Amino acid sequence: MAGRTPHEAYSNFVQPLQQAVSCVTDAVLIVRGGGYSPRDEPYVLSIGGTTAVSVVGPHGARFGISIAQQYRLVEDASTLGPWRVTTAAYAYALLTSADGDEIFGYHWHPRGHSPITTPHFHFGSGARVERPDVADAHFPSGRVALEEFLRCIIRDFRVTPQRDDWQSVLDATQQAFETYRTWPWWGSMSESTPLRVNYDEQFDVLEIFFQTEPALTIELEEDIYAHVVPATRKVIGFTVHHFRRSHAQFVVPFHCTLVPASPLVRKVIEEALRPD
Amino acid sequence: MALPKVAEDNPKIRELTLEEGRALIDRLARQHLGVSGEEFMRAWEAGELDAQAERPEIVHLAMLIPLAH
Numbered sequence: 001m002a003g004r005t006p007h008e009a010y011s012n013f014v015q016p017l018q019q020a021v022s023c024v025t026d027a028v029l030i031v032r033g034g035g036y037s038p039r040d041e042p043y044v045l046s047i048g049g050t051t052a053v054s055v056v057g058p059h060g061a062r063f064g065i066s067i068a069q070q071y072r073l074v075e076d077a078s079t080l081g082p083w084r085v086t087t088a089a090y091a092y093a094l095l096t097s098a099d100g101d102e103i104f105g106y107h108w109h110p111r112g113h114s115p116i117t118t119p120h121f122h123f124g125s126g127a128r129v130e131r132p133d134v135a136d137a138h139f140p141s142g143r144v145a146l147e148e149f150l151r152c153i154i155r156d157f158r159v160t161p162q163r164d165d166w167q168s169v170l171d172a173t174q175q176a177f178e179t180y181r182t183w184p185w186w187g188s189m190s191e192s193t194p195l196r197v198n199y200d201e202q203f204d205v206l207e208i209f210f211q212t213e214p215a216l217t218i219e220l221e222e223d224i225y226a227h228v229v230p231a232t233r234k235v236i237g238f239t240v241h242h243f244r245r246s247h248a249q250f251v252v253p254f255h256c257t258l259v260p261a262s263p264l265v266r267k268v269i270e271e272a273l274r275p276d
Numbered sequence: 277m278a279l280p281k282v283a284e285d286n287p288k289i290r291e292l293t294l295e296e297g298r299a300l301i302d303r304l305a306r307q308h309l310g311v312s313g314e315e316f317m318r319a320w321e322a323g324e325l326d327a328q329a330e331r332p333e334i335v336h337l338a339m340l341i342p343l344a345h
Contacts, residue, residue: 031290
């Protein structure tokens with residue numbers, strides 16, 4: 001989520017998450033006061049003042065859900081910001097009850113003490129998985145949005161939605177999240193992709209960024225701007241206004257080669273090029 | 277669908293002070309691990325809980341540590 005100020009970016013991040021959470025519980029979202037002052041260390045938000053809060057399952061049964069998400073405020077060289085909130089870690093889990101055993105969980109804690117630093121899914125003891133290898137496995141998951149987790153527990157575990165418009169709320173909050181996400185769909189990268197392409201349909205603006213660092217915006221020709229780091233003269237991105245209307249055939253006037261940053265993308269390319 | 281407007285003073289979002297954040301971690305650490313929040317954070321930083329780093333209660337508590345800083 002982005003904003004003109006750190007506080008606006010923070011507000012644009014926290015408020016949709018609270019609405020997403022409200023689809024299954026009226027529990028209060030807990031955040032750190034002043035969690036909009038930029039700093040190196042992440043901030044965190046969670047629900048309730050407990051490890052997990054109770055949600056309603058089928059036939060009056062209760063489940064527990066646990067949600068915690070760490071985030072950072074970063075300055076973004078693109079016009080998306082200049083301030084943006086980026087997710088630093090998350091842990092979402094469904095439990096047999098608010099104080100029960102974990103059934104399953106989605107975790108991503110790249111800077112924690114666990115050796116598993118990539119996004120993963122695992123079963124908990126509440127799933128009663130008999131095979132110990134499956135019970136202990138960390139299944140690669142790609143990064144999972146909170147809304148995806150909430151949809152899953154409503155759809156597959158029949159957690160009762162707390163509002164009639166839950167589908168449109170989750171769609172809207174996830175769409176807002178996707179607009180600003182820097183997470184790659186292939187998910188196995190430990191860092192965000194260095195190449196980001198964003199098309200703003202409302203304003204017909206295309207942005208392509210290879211890196212995010214403070215840059216000077218220079219107009220190359222009408223509607224076409226290059227973002228240049230003054231000290232190094234390095235071009236780190238482009239913005240094209242009236243893209244669909246006037247510049248859909250825009251050719252980037254620079255030489256470049258893209259090097260896959262994701263092991264999975266490298267593997268896909270290798271397999272495609274392998275002789276039969 | 278446009279996002280519904282939410283007031284800045286959304287009562288469903290509660291901002292904790294540093295002291296309240298530390299108190300929350302302390303309460304949960306005592307409840308789940310039988311140690312104080314300070315002791316949990318010291319053990320976590322020292323790597324003494326690495327072998328249990330995927331335990332659900334510890335994952336959640338570790339996620340909350342920024343509330344105390």
